[in-house]
Amino acid sequence: MRILGICGSPRKGGNTEVLLKEALRGAEEAGAKVEVLFLRDKSISPCLEIYGCKEDGRCVIEDDFQGVAEKMIGADALILASPIFFYTVSAHTKMLMDRCQSFWVKRYLLKMEIAPGRPRRKGAFISVGATRGKRLFAGVTLTVRYFFDALDVDLWDTLLVRGVDEKGEIFDHREEIQAAYELGRRLAREEG
Numbered sequence: 047m048r049i050l051g052i053c054g055s056p057r058k059g060g061n062t063e064v065l066l067k068e069a070l071r072g073a074e075e076a077g078a079k080v081e082v083l084f085l086r087d088k089s090i091s092p093c094l095e096i097y098g099c100k101e102d103g104r105c106v107i108e109d110d111f112q113g114v115a116e117k118m119i120g121a122d123a124l125i126l127a128s129p130i131f132f133y134t135v136s137a138h139t140k141m142l143m144d145r146c147q148s149f150w151v152k153r154y155l156l157k158m159e160i161a162p163g164r165p166r167r168k169g170a171f172i173s174v175g176a177t178r179g180k181r182l183f184a185g186v187t188l189t190v191r192y193f194f195d196a197l198d199v200d201l202w203d204t205l206l207v208r209g210v211d212e213k214g215e216i217f218d219h220r221e222e223i224q225a226a227y228e229l230g231r232r233l234a235r236e237e238g
């Protein structure tokens with residue numbers, strides 16, 4: 047089982063990063079091979095809506111997206127982690143998502159398989175926001191569900207933490223850190 051973690055926080059050592067690393071630690075201890083990508087270290091253009099992908103489902107903009115896409119498609123399961131920025135994912139995360147329109151085109155317009163013969167995969171979403179509103183994660187959950195779907199991934203589980211703002215504040219939430227570890231373990235043990 048290869049699990050890819052994708053960190054969309056621009057902040058080094060930030061709250062979502064802490065939770066993501068904990069989830070990956072849990073997955074690794076349960077026997078998975080894990081890898082983490084930091085989108086802040088990647089150079090990924092926004093989608094330019096030129097639809098070069100309508101040829102064969104491959105995005106024609108050449109930048110770090112191609113390498114990230116290859117890893118996303120090669121993994122058996124994904125864990126996406128992004129802080130809440132204006133009730134959705136961070137800009138780093140959204141740029142990656144929009145470039146995955148090429149996979150949506152591949153699946154739904156060109157009717158091609160993303161990875162021929164492979165069953166749908168599982169994906170988890172980890173997020174943190176400063177406020178505590180009931181609907182804080184309402185929009186982002188829908189966004190992530192359909193982003194995952196374009197990659198042939200089902201949104202399998204979420205870990206959504208309210209009331210965390212300053213860097214490191216997540217360490218005051220021991221239960222959520224434990225929940226992240228458990229999420230990684232459960233994902234690694236999932237079959238099919």
Ligand SMILES: Cc1cc2nc3c(=O)[nH]c(=O)nc-3n(C[C@H](O)[C@H](O)[C@H](O)COP(=O)(O)O)c2cc1C
Binds near residue numbers: 211
């Ligand atoms: C540009 C920006 C927009 C934000 N928008 C929201 C928001 O809409 N709702 C919220 O609860 N917190 C918002 N926050 C706070 C972050 O979600 C919070 O600080 C979080 O802990 C950051 O996680 P990180 O350390 O993983 O980057 C925003 C922060 C920034 C920098």
